[in-house]
Amino acid sequence: MFKSLLLTASLLIPALAFAQSGAPAAKPTEGKTAAPAEKAAAPKVLFKTTLGDITVELYPDKAPKTVENILDYVRSGFYDGTIFHRVIGNFMIQGGGFTADLRQKQTKAPVANEANNGLSNTRGTIAMARTGDPHSATAQFFIxxxxxxxxxxxxxxxxxxxxxxxFGKVIAGMDVVDKIKAVQTGAQGPFRSDVPTTAVVIEKAEVVQ
Incomplete structure (x- = not known):
């Protein structure tokens, strides 16, 4: 599933002149500078699994459509009760699409590929799973x-x-990820390999501060 399954200056100058032709500009206060605007905190998602909690920080500045898509699924409760259905110990753990009885969940429309964002698939990062179509990612993800x-x-x-x-990175619970990658796997349902013999369930996914 993973493999089969990113105004011209001439117009601006009159506009600025018009904007400044009303009330006179206030005299700047000496010795004071405007405080820099605070950067909005990156959204975080907590995955409560049967093997422990995993907290992921998301990067909306790098993958805005993908992050919005994931947050929509989280807030709707879509991931609650889904499993990590594909686990390869020297590669990745994949989940977010199947229930414990290996029933695939109905998803929304796919999201555009945002892989060209400067982020790399390094250990601990979370990325979108897809089919052979680059723009086919829906709800499934892998760590x-x-x-x-x-x-x-x-x-x-x-x-x-x-x-x-x-679209993000694990900031807490990488030890849980390592527990999941080490579980025994085999053939189950429509999959010929890599399915945990004891289901690793995402009991709850929620947005946290």
Whole structure:
């Protein structure tokens, strides 16, 4: 599923002149400078799993459409009761699309690929799973358990070189990710391999401060 499954100056000058032709500008206060605007805190998502909690910080400045998409799924409760259905210990753990009985959930429309954002599929990053179509990602995601730079954006010349969109990183619970990557796996349901023999369930996903 993972593999089969980023005004001209001439117009501005009169506008500025018009804007300044009304009330006189206030005299600046000496010795005072405007305080810099505070940067909005990055959104975070807490995944409460049967093996422990994982907290992920998201990067809306790097992957705005992807982050908005993920937050919509989280807030709707979509991920609650889904599992990590594909676990490869030297690669990644993938989840967010199947229930514990391996029933695939209905998703929204796909989101555009935003892999060309300067982020790399390094250990601990979270990225969107997709099919061979670069723009087919919906709800499923994976967490890289090793550096997988071969999944990074290279060019838009082919589905493989488009890469996989990184949109955040684990900031707490990487030990839980390592527990998940170490579980016993095998064939189950429609999958011929890599499914945990004991389901690793996302009991709850929620946006946190």
């Amino acid at each position: 890289n358990v090793v550096d997988n730079r071969n999944l990074d954006y290279v060019s838009d010349q082919s589905p493989m070189t488009w890469g996989y969109t990184v």
